[in-house]
Amino acid sequence: MPEYIHGGDVYSHAERYGSLPLDLSANINPFGIPERVRQAMHAAVEDCTRYPDPFCRAARQAIGRAEGVPPDWLYCGNGAADVLDRLAAVLHPQNALLTAPTFAEYERTLAGASITFHTLREEEDFALTERLLADLTPEREAVYLCNPNNPTGRTIAPALLDEIVRRCAQNGTWLIVDECFGDFLTDSAQHTLRAQLGTNPRLILLRAYTKMYAVPGVRFGWCMTSNTALIEALYRAGQPWNVSVIAQACAAAAAEETDFARQTALRIAAERQRLRQELSVRGMAVCAGEANFLLFRAQDTALDRKLAAHGVLIRSCANYRGLGAGWYRTAVKTGADSERLLQAIDEIREDG
Template identity: 40%
Template sequence: MAAASLRPYGHGGDIWTSRERWGAGVVDFSANTNPFGMSAAARKAAEAALDDADRYPDPQCRELAAAIAEHEDIDPAALLCGNGAADLIWRLMAALRPATVLVCAPTFSEYAQAAQAVGAQMREHVLIEDDGFAVGTRLIDDIHDDVDLVFLCSPNNPTGRTVAPEVLAAVLRRCREAGALLALDECFLGFVDDGPTRSLVRVAAAGSGLIVFRAFTKLYGIAGLRLGYAVSGDAELTARMYAAGPPWAVSSIAQAAGVAALADRTFVDRTRTLISEERPRVAAALEAAGCAVVPGEANYLLVKCPVGDMPERMAARGVIVRSCDSFSGLSPAYIRVAIRTPKENDLLIDAARTSLAGEGKVEAPWQNR
């Protein structure tokens, strides 16, 4: 298949295309991965696993599932490992074949794309800019009895905002009343300071009506290896998801890296410390440059700029940011930027300042609420 005939890449992190256009020296802020790169423990385990790469990987990911189960304090039977969270999202759609799916707008595009691939009708719950795109109990009014599946992302991508625990509890109750499955994407929750206490993984493993997705690719810096997992107390659904794709979805290299990464607590603590220190600094600098920054809690920020061509201006200065005009509900004035190391963040800040010199300032509607 010719490259020109492929579906356009709709995510950040396409450094290959960026380098073709802007040169090899660009710094990528469009992908929300760990600023430290791959966990050293994961890298060492991946390299060692190459010795056995002539064999097929364990299709049931036994050792990895046991490590995840211990880490999350759940039954390994509630787990399904996959080739990143996106693989598992597509497997869920193939297994469930929902007629009607409800998503927020803006949010991660794979939910809608996977749903449309199985012929589902899409409905959007539009998040309000004046509220800083927060997900509130207003969502409950859109969970009608004919909705089969509701997707939530916490922290939401691209806003970076988490869903409050009381809102999640209310949404889950409504989903159960309506007979809908709540699919909760927690792939960025590991970057949040109190993320471990906010997770609904154990709730999903112990009950029904909820499935939670998590990923190694972001927090542990192994996006190229592709590794994620889904947690559900519905054994039948998990079995159908497993059967909805090829049996060797997770390579032996990724499985080994995942086991080692879970034990690398120091790496995660160091990452959270960096994000918690750098995110407010970057936000304040971008606001001083004339932008309005959504109060996110993850390792990235949603930014409203006074111009609509900010990605082009930044790229010309060697910095790649994520254009957000492909997200439903966002205008070309919005970009998403990852939080990286202090030195790299300084490059982002300098590029933003020079790109916006003399352009004025954007007022943040959510700051007046």
Template identity: 40%
Template structure:
């Protein structure tokens, strides 16, 4: 049985500064916390079926029709309900990428084909990906920017993939959960193509944009009404709690907060990349709110010992031991990460040298 391990495991590694989960470095907006507190009055009541006010707020935020929106208990639930609704026989995903795509596909008995993103090509999606598309495919999953690498997909190339998928009757699912932290999100989103391409489904989440991982709220957008109806049929009733609905509506009003978080990510990502390189890490050109790099194989353990939790990416398909991902946090927190790595690796090097010395003397 495959074991799926994610970031944010603060319950196992207590009292650690968490760089393994990629959320807005500003933390959850106070208005969202207040909305959750206010909603507790309705804890005794069932959530509103169809969550019309939340869908309306999302639709206004995204500039789409409410009928094009579906919500889930996090974006991950939507991945599973998509697969349950479509029942694909064959699907294609590049690797490494978010593990839930394959988990959801295999749970439906789907055969999954992989396209390996190669380190020597910067883990970027190559033009040759088009050649992997064929008429036997039912679904293709793409993550833009990709998780865990943070590498984006060229917009014109995405258009090409979308067109070929439509010609071959393939559903293209594009995960845009980390798009908000890119320099120009509007340049990369495929939202404007939804009316022309009914084979397109976009995934979004409140988790990263508003630091709401514990609330569990995500949404999808498509103009394929048959697909939305099928997803609704396989989704459990009351899947969006009273608290999540209130939190989502409040969060969507926080436009200044989102921009402030984006600007902080720009500044701090530059700092982290430079400092990690000074420590001898091989840093890849991530464009998201996290940094992907290669370092010592025992770096995860070194950091935990120093009170810092990073994401060991060795369990991602297509990666091996020594690949890591760290979230971009506040400057003070990022300084603590660098200190922990510097002190920890120095301490480990000294200890290793002592072991070698003792072995020579034996």
């Protein structure tokens, strides 16, 4: 089988140890699926005797209302990764700019393109700085940014992001901004580019309900752009039934949630601060993340494997561009989950 490079592979752990672990390798909301969403998915089982709506009409209507954009500006897919594949197939950029480290799926979908990697620096706490502007040259056909970034958790300063948007528009460059973790920010409205969609047809925003609504097994993501010709092309870029009946019902219900995300973001922010301090006390170099995960460096380059033996999974970031052995990412979940992680780290240190 091919190598699996993401978090969330609890199946391998169960196969090896005979039990499911505490999974901190995937950044899923620990407070579970909202009841409205759960009920909608259960009710949708009765509709599985029909093909899914190939245009996700109900989901797009609900998301459009929630996001304040026309439904025709939305394209829905089988998770954000599916949308990324279609974007690459349609845009087919020959020259692209990515940051490093960042989400690996951008690079995977751009196979065959000439990619320039803008390295985020540890001494700058992996913040995206104005150094990026020098790389925004006219030959760039596409720029991919993750805000907040995965795995660093850092957001882009709004003023800098506005300048990036301006320069990409000036150069005729496609700007794809992944806002999938934006819901976990306590000041999310300060960081979204949604208001700029109408004036920039080469701006594309990527979103998903996977993490916030704890439904990674359902698979639903979408992109937003005012470029309706691009939306039409995305429909033609693959099979027509890529979003299941249950996933569409899940999305329509999630879009109607009003306070769940805000309350989650506040609770996660408090726990993130506490966990960051506890990891620092234990000698870890912890990045000042703002989402529902933390990137940290440990002296122990086998920490992930040792924690797995204790029934706790974290994400090794050794295979991220710009990082290496000893770098890890842990989800921020409940206080009890943090305590279990910290206790396992303490036991490993005691064992030498």
